[in-house]
Amino acid sequence: MRRFLPFIIVALVGFITVGAATVLYRAKRPVTLSISKEKAAEKEKQDLMHVRGPAQAPVTLEEFGDFQCPPCGKISGPLLEIEKDYGSKLRVIFRNFPFPNHQHALEAAYVAEAAGLQGRYWEMHDLLYREQANWSEGPDAKQLFNSYARILGLEMDRFETDIAGPTVKARVTADQERGKSLGVKATPSIFINNQEVPPKSLNPTALRAAIDEALKEKARPTPNAVPK
Amino acid sequence: MPSQSKSRAQRSTAIALPRGTVVVYAVVALISLAGLADATYLTVQNLAGETAVCGGSPDCFRVLGSVFSKIAGIPVAAIGSVAYFAVFTFATFAAFGYQRARTFLAVTVFIMFLSTLWFLYVQAFLLHAFCRYCLFSAAITFLLTGLIVATPRRP
Numbered sequence: 001m002r003r004f005l006p007f008i009i010v011a012l013v014g015f016i017t018v019g020a021a022t023v024l025y026r027a028k029r030p031v032t033l034s035i036s037k038e039k040a041a042e043k044e045k046q047d048l049m050h051v052r053g054p055a056q057a058p059v060t061l062e063e064f065g066d067f068q069c070p071p072c073g074k075i076s077g078p079l080l081e082i083e084k085d086y087g088s089k090l091r092v093i094f095r096n097f098p099f100p101n102h103q104h105a106l107e108a109a110y111v112a113e114a115a116g117l118q119g120r121y122w123e124m125h126d127l128l129y130r131e132q133a134n135w136s137e138g139p140d141a142k143q144l145f146n147s148y149a150r151i152l153g154l155e156m157d158r159f160e161t162d163i164a165g166p167t168v169k170a171r172v173t174a175d176q177e178r179g180k181s182l183g184v185k186a187t188p189s190i191f192i193n194n195q196e197v198p199p200k201s202l203n204p205t206a207l208r209a210a211i212d213e214a215l216k217e218k219a220r221p222t223p224n225a226v227p228k
Numbered sequence: 229m230p231s232q233s234k235s236r237a238q239r240s241t242a243i244a245l246p247r248g249t250v251v252v253y254a255v256v257a258l259i260s261l262a263g264l265a266d267a268t269y270l271t272v273q274n275l276a277g278e279t280a281v282c283g284g285s286p287d288c289f290r291v292l293g294s295v296f297s298k299i300a301g302i303p304v305a306a307i308g309s310v311a312y313f314a315v316f317t318f319a320t321f322a323a324f325g326y327q328r329a330r331t332f333l334a335v336t337v338f339i340m341f342l343s344t345l346w347f348l349y350v351q352a353f354l355l356h357a358f359c360r361y362c363l364f365s366a367a368i369t370f371l372l373t374g375l376i377v378a379t380p381r382r383p
Contacts, residue, residue: 005324006323006324006326013316014313017268024269025272025275028276028278029276066282069289071293074293099282099283186283187281188282198277199277199278200276200280
């Protein structure tokens with residue numbers, strides 16, 4: 001018996017490890033969220049949201065992002081390319097979802113919203129993501145934010161007042177509330193036509209495939225449209 | 229000639245070890261289980277896609293979502309799981325007196341030690357971020373290395 005004991009111990013630990021890993025994987029496997037019709041209608045009514053692309057576009061990509069989140073920064077470049085490639089077929093909505101453990105994320109969201117009050121939201125959005133590595137690591141993020149505002153030609157006095165004002169805070173809070181109500185827990189969380197893209201598919205190839213699928217879905221005739 | 233075949237047989241079969249040496253190998257096996265749990269957790273996180281999004285520690289993402297976190301498409305954490313399981317296996321067999329297992333154990337731990345040094349360098353100087361799970365694994369590997377070095381070579 002003693003001769004076989006090490007084999008038994010090793011096999012037992014192997015089985016326990018594989019079993020525990022399987023249970024953990026099942027528990028961690030993300031539930032794909034979807035936006036209900038009511039929530040989708042709420043979204044259309046909001047005048048606070050930041051939209052790029054035509055309102056009639058067949059595909060809507062709604063992103064919940066955090067300006068200091070590295071994966072959001074990583075996907076922002078490819079998303080811009082996707083927007084250019086799909087043109088009028090795609091509409092992009094960006095929602096602020098800053099995490100408290102990202103030191104400058106909330107401030108960055110305020111900066112973007114303050115730029116938005118002067119009509120330069122998307123320019124600041126793109127700039128913040130492009131420069132993420134600099135201001136995230138830098139000793140004085142505020143100074144860099146001000147320099148970005150100057151680059152975009154914003155009126156500085158108004159910009160600084162707006163950052164501390166209630167309007168931008170209300171906008172960011174509204175986005176966060178919407179995210180929470182949908183069950184968003186991580187960033188980037190991307191919804192394509194109200195269906196969440198799984199975290200493993202947050203790469204340019206999979207996103208393009210999901211958009212193509214949504215376009216095909218839209219092109220299919222609805223059951224009501226089929227003649228009797 | 230007879231002594232040669234005897235030595236070969238000694239290496240492949242179990243021999244009696246001093247109690248102290250058996251205890252050291254048993255401790256090595258137990259410590260490797262902690263490393264196995266840590267590496268398996270990170271492997272599952274990777275497979276579930278959690279390292280592709282923010283929501284946990286930003287520093288952990290910087291490390292686990294970096295280009296250094298995979299080798300030929302295989303998550304480093306998965307390689308770590310295999311390595312810790314190998315350490316557990318060799319340490320268990322060594323505790324039962326298998327001579328060859330001691331050599332395999334020493335070689336595996338040495339490779340893990342060198343890999344740990346590389347990954348600490350990557351975190352400190354290339355990524356400028358430390359992941360606590362990776363640091364825990366590094367501490368375990370250092371502990372295992374210390375124990376293996378301190379174990380007497382001959383029974």
